[in-house]
Amino acid sequence: MTSSSTAFAKARAEGRAALVGYLPAGFPTVDGSIAAMRTMVEAGCDVIEIGLPYSDPVMDGPTIQTAAQQALDGGTRTADVLRVVEAVAATGVPTLVMTYWNPIERYGVERWASDFAAAGGAGMITPDITPDHGQEWIAAADAHDLDKVFLVAPSSTDERIAMTTAACRGFVYATAVMGVTGARESTSDLAGPLVARTRATTDLPIGVGLGVSTRAQAAELAGYADGVIVGSAFVRTLLDHPDDEAAGLAALRALTEDLAAGVRRA
């Protein structure tokens, strides 16, 4: 497996930001999600973030909630997520899982880290675990050489940002707004100062997410962040084409290409 930091380093060498794309595993189906994520890789995503669908996603807005619920209703299991990880990691891009904590605790933290690493996963983004309550995950990730991507928020104190970035590996996830996932019309004025405060504590790349949906927003963020993280906007392209997989994938490809141009500030 490859640490996600390599993708950021490559983008930096090309004088641009990395594009990180999110979709839930099992949405619209397990195979459909694999096809969608491969499309995102082909069209320019540098890192893929696979959502593990969960019944109580408190950090997600309506778009991702709908997709995750659809995945669960379709019978997606934790084991299916590993299959998606394996298929996406085989493309060569660093593949992360974004997951709430309970499914991992239930699977067995050590067992999960082992199976996930074996599937080629690069690491995890953990929205409801902070390093000060995440010792078990940190130990398992370290043992299996996995990225630990924790979140920093506009409300984080400088002290907590330093504590968080010290525990991260791969990159740091900066949440651009105080709120949940979902497309927003304008980028937040909280992102810039947060990235600057985070930058002061670490040499790790910093990805900015929450609310990014357009090329212009991606270009703006690429001016000061190392990575642009997009989720709900990708999910939306598939939700908008419920009965036409080809049209959904075409829309997904077009959006990915647009955002990939954005992170190149083109």
Next chain:
Amino acid sequence: MTFEADSRGYFGDTWGGRFMPEALVAALDELTEAWQDAMADESFVSEFERVLRDYAGTPSRLYHAERLSQQVGARILLKREDLNHTGAHKIRNVMGQALLTKRMGKSRVIAETGAGQHGVASATAAAWFDLDCTVYMGAVDTRRQALNVARMQLLGAKVVPVESGSATLKDAINEALRDWVASVDHTAYLFGTAAGPHPFPSMVRDFCRGIGDEARAQCLEQYGVLPDAIAACVGGGSNAIGLFTAFLDDESVEIHGFEPGGDGVETGRHAATIHAGEPGVLHGARTYVLQDEDGQTIESHSISAGLDYPGVGPQHSWLAASGRATYTPVTDAEAMDAMALLSRTEGIIPAIESAHAVAGALRLAERLGAEKGPDATIIVNLSGRGDKDMGTAIEWFGLGQADAGEEQAR
């Protein structure tokens, strides 16, 4: 053994904690500090006591249910939280949290509600303290409990129906947390039970523990003894932890929580989280959770909307794991029988939640009465009144048709 949480919110090193988005950590830290500060401040504590006394009507009575006692062969003492303003113990929690909100200088409160009891209590506190109030309520529940929606609205609160997930209490909590992530600088989350991330389990307990402090003193004063057992229903567990706390160090006192057994635990349609759940993380705390093999939350079932929750307060998980308290399911049918029994023997219509505790106490009475005779003493937390449950009672018992025809025939 300590039954308290450590400074990071863990009970027994395992249960509780704070599994929450970083965005909320600053607010939870601020709340923890403000709560600890307030509890150490005599003026806050006395103001809280004054508000509860003058406005909510505490201390509630400890009432000897004599006819029921005679019938069951043990002394049943009812802690009459049903007589508090708004009809339940929940007023203690919301007045405490709202007073703290004022002290912290915040202007808006949000709350989740299942049946609407905590929502009504929150709307009441918000009216009294002049705070803006938004209540999240599962869309399914807003339809089942239209009267409570109207009560909240009359009190000036905004009620937001939640359509996501199973559209019930757990989803209302999710939605309130989502609101809070975006509004945390001016908004306090009045959490409805002694669950959730640290400091809520400990803070809500502190605001509710007057139930047990009063009951213990009243029992000693009125009967000169400690009870042999105490009993409360457990959904999230705020009324139960409120009763239990004062007795934790009284080793002679048995502590019993009665969980909603729904159609029977063996049917899978229940909400007996400790009895039948597995350790997991839900709504920010490690605790027993009703969950499937993959850690997805399973929808709970209970005739009592106030107990219909797939998690439970983490201190209860610790009290169960440590053996200090015992948690046993009571089915819908047993609870409804107890509701009818208490109504007919004592003229007290309990909330269906509280009827679970009454039903559990009947079992305890049988055993303790046989062991210790009629002076065996059991305190039951009558956490709420049953007015809100008349719709369910009408359906369950087939009530509501006047008996005129029968009268004539006699």
